[in-house]
Amino acid sequence: xxxxLGIISSSxxxxxxLFLIYLSFVELKIxxxxxxxxxxxxxxxxxxxxxxxxxxxLIGYVFSDFSMINxxxxxxxxxxxxxxxxxxxxxxxxxxLLWINILVIFSFLFLILNKNKNKNFKIFTLIFQNLLISIxxxxxxxxxxxxxxxxxxxxxxLGLNPILQxxxxxxxxxxxYVGFVGSSIYFSxxxxxxxxxxxxxxxxxxxxxxxxxxxxxxxxGILAGSIWAYYELGWGGYWFWDPVENSSxxxxxxxxxxxxxVLVLERRMGLYSWVIILSILTFTMSVVGTFLVRSGILNSxxxxxxxxxxxxxxxxFLVLMVFSSIFIFFKYTPSEKKNYRIFSKxxxxxxxxxFMTFFLAVVLIGTLYPVFLDTLIGEKISVGPPYYNFVLAPxxxxxxxxxxxxxxxxxVSSETKKFFDIILFLSSLLFLIIFFxxxxxxxxxxxxxxxxxxxIIQTIFDFYENLKNRNINLSRIISHFGFGLLIFFISxxxxxxxxxxxxxxxxxxxxxxxxxxxxxxxxxxxxNNYKSVVGYFEIxxxxxxxxxxxxxxxxxxxxxxxxTYEASINSNLFSDTYLTMxxxxxxxxxxxxxxxxxxxNFIWFSVLLVSLGGIIxxxxxxxxx
Amino acid sequence: MKKINLIIIFIFLxxxxxxxxxxxxxxxxxxTEDIVGQKIDEVExxxxxxxxxxxTKEISNYKFTLINFWASWCGPCRKEHKNLIKLSKxxxxxxxxxxxxxxxxxxxxxxxxxxxxxxxxxKDPKGKxxxxxxxxxxxxxxxxxxxxxxxxxxxxxxxxKDVNEIRKIIKK
Amino acid sequence: xxxxxxxxxxxxxxxxxxxxxxxxxxxxKTLEDNVLYFYSPSDIKESxxxxxxxxxxxxxxxxxxxxxxxxxxxxxIITDYKNEIIVSYKGTVPALFAEDKGVVAEGRLxxxxxxxxxxxxxxxxxxxxxxxxxxxxxxxAK
Numbered sequence: 001x002x003x004x005l006g007i008i009s010s011s012x013x014x015x016x017x018l019f020l021i022y023l024s025f026v027e028l029k030i031x032x033x034x035x036x037x038x039x040x041x042x043x044x045x046x047x048x049x050x051x052x053x054x055x056x057x058l059i060g061y062v063f064s065d066f067s068m069i070n071x072x073x074x075x076x077x078x079x080x081x082x083x084x085x086x087x088x089x090x091x092x093x094x095x096x097l098l099w100i101n102i103l104v105i106f107s108f109l110f111l112i113l114n115k116n117k118n119k120n121f122k123i124f125t126l127i128f129q130n131l132l133i134s135i136x137x138x139x140x141x142x143x144x145x146x147x148x149x150x151x152x153x154x155x156x157x158l159g160l161n162p163i164l165q166x167x168x169x170x171x172x173x174x175x176x177y178v179g180f181v182g183s184s185i186y187f188s189x190x191x192x193x194x195x196x197x198x199x200x201x202x203x204x205x206x207x208x209x210x211x212x213x214x215x216x217x218x219x220x221g222i223l224a225g226s227i228w229a230y231y232e233l234g235w236g237g238y239w240f241w242d243p244v245e246n247s248s249x250x251x252x253x254x255x256x257x258x259x260x261x262v263l264v265l266e267r268r269m270g271l272y273s274w275v276i277i278l279s280i281l282t283f284t285m286s287v288v289g290t291f292l293v294r295s296g297i298l299n300s301x302x303x304x305x306x307x308x309x310x311x312x313x314x315x316x317f318l319v320l321m322v323f324s325s326i327f328i329f330f331k332y333t334p335s336e337k338k339n340y341r342i343f344s345k346x347x348x349x350x351x352x353x354x355f356m357t358f359f360l361a362v363v364l365i366g367t368l369y370p371v372f373l374d375t376l377i378g379e380k381i382s383v384g385p386p387y388y389n390f391v392l393a394p395x396x397x398x399x400x401x402x403x404x405x406x407x408x409x410x411x412v413s414s415e416t417k418k419f420f421d422i423i424l425f426l427s428s429l430l431f432l433i434i435f436f437x438x439x440x441x442x443x444x445x446x447x448x449x450x451x452x453x454x455x456i457i458q459t460i461f462d463f464y465e466n467l468k469n470r471n472i473n474l475s476r477i478i479s480h481f482g483f484g485l486l487i488f489f490i491s492x493x494x495x496x497x498x499x500x501x502x503x504x505x506x507x508x509x510x511x512x513x514x515x516x517x518x519x520x521x522x523x524x525x526x527x528n529n530y531k532s533v534v535g536y537f538e539i540x541x542x543x544x545x546x547x548x549x550x551x552x553x554x555x556x557x558x559x560x561x562x563x564t565y566e567a568s569i570n571s572n573l574f575s576d577t578y579l580t581m582x583x584x585x586x587x588x589x590x591x592x593x594x595x596x597x598x599x600x601n602f603i604w605f606s607v608l609l610v611s612l613g614g615i616i617x618x619x620x621x622x623x624x625x
Numbered sequence: 626m627k628k629i630n631l632i633i634i635f636i637f638l639x640x641x642x643x644x645x646x647x648x649x650x651x652x653x654x655x656x657t658e659d660i661v662g663q664k665i666d667e668v669e670x671x672x673x674x675x676x677x678x679x680x681t682k683e684i685s686n687y688k689f690t691l692i693n694f695w696a697s698w699c700g701p702c703r704k705e706h707k708n709l710i711k712l713s714k715x716x717x718x719x720x721x722x723x724x725x726x727x728x729x730x731x732x733x734x735x736x737x738x739x740x741x742x743x744x745x746x747x748k749d750p751k752g753k754x755x756x757x758x759x760x761x762x763x764x765x766x767x768x769x770x771x772x773x774x775x776x777x778x779x780x781x782x783x784x785x786k787d788v789n790e791i792r793k794i795i796k797k
Numbered sequence: 798x799x800x801x802x803x804x805x806x807x808x809x810x811x812x813x814x815x816x817x818x819x820x821x822x823x824x825x826k827t828l829e830d831n832v833l834y835f836y837s838p839s840d841i842k843e844s845x846x847x848x849x850x851x852x853x854x855x856x857x858x859x860x861x862x863x864x865x866x867x868x869x870x871x872x873x874i875i876t877d878y879k880n881e882i883i884v885s886y887k888g889t890v891p892a893l894f895a896e897d898k899g900v901v902a903e904g905r906l907x908x909x910x911x912x913x914x915x916x917x918x919x920x921x922x923x924x925x926x927x928x929x930x931x932x933x934x935x936x937x938a939k
Binding site: 369 | 887
Binding site for chain 1: 631634635638642644645646647648649698700703707738739
């Protein structure tokens with residue numbers, strides 16, 4: 001019964017979406033500036049029915065209704081409630097329904113919240129957004145239906161992979177979806193703006209809040225994913241240049257460029273084409289990412305299972321979307337006079353756009369290269385992380401410098417600012433002190449440290465300057481400060497991380513550098529839906545004479561039968577101690593991986609600071625007209 | 626200026642999208658066409674209920690045989706099972722089931738609950754025997770004739786379209 | 798003669814082009830240097846081109862009964878049911894590494910029979926076999 005309700009609810013929402021498109025076209029021919037109440041009412045109805053569909057699936061999971069094959073395949077009666085709920089979007093069909101809900105929510109919010117006076121602009125946005133919604137609904141109902149029934153109804157489900165039963169992983173898809181699915185609204189708005197000839201400043205004011213919000217969620221979504229990878233995957237790393245991670249990073253580059261460009265558009269009416277193109281590209285890249293993840297052409301730790309038919313649908317949709325956008329862009333784009341003076345703020349933001357585009361291209365090439373090589377030549381390869389690190393790291397240096405120096409320039413001026421000032425002097429001094437303490441030889445890392453310190457000091461200085469003048473541009477200061485900290489701490493972490501692998505038996509101990517690791521004992525235990533073997537370890541720090549206790553586990557889950565290794569992590573303020581234990585072939589020898597990872601908490605905190613700038617920007621918009 | 630940009634972008638995009646499309650196809654083609662027309666190997670398989678053996682050579686005694694790879698833990702297998710029951714009613718067709726990487730008790734319960742369309746049931750707890758048929762994931766189904774030639778390979782659950790296709794083939 | 802403005806534009810254009818070409822070459826070269834090739838045990842046996850020092854990936858199934866652990870390392874055999882290769886690995890093994898399951902090992906070949914692995918990868922879906930392994934197994938099954 002739930003299955004039928006779900007299908008009916010989704011189909012109703014689809015029909016309403018199609019009807020909204022029709023109503024919108026009709027409304028275009030009518031003059032006047034008021035959007036008729038009918039459209040608001042149907043939009044609300046669309047929202048109600050799509051939310052209802054999602055709720056129905058959620059209920060199916062919570063109450064373990066296995067009459068729906070999706071619930072049967074991905075859930076189990078013994079799963080904890082929190083994970084039953086998050087299981088709703090932890091699979092292809094359910095997450096697609098979440099995609100659609102976000103498309104609908106953004107469509108509705110744009111309609112009721114947007115104060116732009118151009119009626120055609122709002123109507124066209126509605127049309128494009130509803131085209132997206134309708135196509136995704138059709139895809140859902142014909143190819144990936146979460147409400148598909150199964151008969152006879154099984155009395156137990158097949159369970160969800162225990163690696164996916166984790167709080168960070170549970171919230172990270174919804175966060176990311178608000179990010180890159182939310183970018184759909186400015187995709188639609190950009191196309192609409194071209195057709196209805198919205199002028200620069202008005203477009204900027206309209207788009208800015210949506211861009212800020214989606215950027216904030218994208219940043220925090222990526223953070224949640226990295227935190228999950230760090231705590232759950234057991235490698236001690238937080239970024240692997242995995243194709244799925246890259247798929248969330250690429251829209252982020254575009255959103256960052258867009259966020260900066262829209263500031264220029266608002267103040268100086270420049271970068272109009274950039275804003276339009278970036279708005280279109282962000283959502284396009286999100287769909288490309290979805291294609292890569294769901295079509296099965298990439299191998300990754302967390303792609304959804306292979307199904308070429310899904311890939312085909314998404315690819316077709318992508319092609320249509322891209323070519324229509326190009327057509328609309330070339331037909332309607334206004335001619336723009338480019339007159340930014342060199343060394344104005346606007347010029348620096350333009351440079352930033354090029355940097356972001358470059359980073360995007362590098363990551364895209366690395367992600368797609370294996371696919372292309374395999375398809376065209378049949379050679380099977382994978383692209384290792386060194387590629388990304390090697391190519392991107394050097395460019396961080398000019399980027400950090402420009403982030404520090406750019407905001408010092410005025411919007412209109414073309415004077416160069418003094419390069420050698422007290423901030424640079426202070427930063428160099430601080431850097432030299434740090435250099436003599438760390439004694440790192442690598443030139444690249446030292447330059448990165450120097451320029452990240454420069455950015456940090458400059459933003460602190462800017463903060464005090466702004467306080468004095470009561471002229472706070474807090475969002476830029478916090479985000480740039482956070483970014484400087486992020487790069488600084490990532491570099492320090494890279495230099496000082498320690499890792500060691502060895503085999504031990506219970507009762508033995510091992511000397512590694514400044515530490516003595518003692519395998520005290522082994523105990524068995526059990527949790528909600530698993531049994532585990534816990535190792536008790538004592539780590540002695542010979543230099544500081546402190547002791548730490550860690551207890552990594554090996555867990556055996558029953559549904560489905562899986563083994564996981566739970567790392568034991570002591571997250572201290574300045575450093576994390578990380579221990580993973582594994583056992584092979586039931587011998588009495590355990591393999592231990594011991595890691596010391598400095599400043600992990602500072603890395604997470606810096607990303608939070610960066611994202612905070614986006615939220616402050618969002619709340620600040622009332623100050624500007 | 627604009628026209629040239631447009632053309633370059635177009636060509637570039639067409640190249641990218643075509644390659645992506647081909648990459649999707651890559652799997653399908655390799656999986657299905659390659660194996661159709663070939664003969665299945667003559668191997669000794671182990672029966673599910675006792676440990677006696679069954680040689681695939683014996684398939685030549687039957688006009689058409691459907692070999693279905695399934696397990697109790699596989700959701701889509703559950704979906705297609707009623708189609709197998711439907712097909713088992715056909716006198717021209719014999720269905721051999723290969724229970725892939727499964728637990729014996731759970732497999733028995735599955736058949737008790739959903740019905741047993743299998744003329745012969747083979748066990749393959751490690752999946753090694755299935756490799757001989759080019760099968761690594763389930764559900765997969767192969768239609769073979771009395772010459773041991775593979776007429777059709779279905780990857781994924783058997784749908785109604787597949788059932789009708791099979792029915793048409795075995796009528797001849 | 799060209800006027801100053803055009804000269805300036807031209808020089809900027811040339812500088813940017815040269816820089817771009819340098820950067821593109823740099824990217825492509827780094828890409829090539831960091832690309833890991835994938836082989837099955839049969840590929841290793843039949844190939845004449847493999848350099849024994851290069852970092853490569855080998856994939857297949859872990860042979861039944863082949864996993865042996867001692868204090869220093871784990872030894873096991875990767876097979877594609879036609880050919881085998883012995884792998885030695887010091888380190889943490891992923892949760893789904895087990896006999897009769899798919900595995901991909903990253904490291905260097907000592908010789909045609911012996912591989913020193915630096916990393917072991919196994920997939921999270923226990924019945925999922927990486928397409929590369931699937932294809933090479935299929936190739937060999939004929």
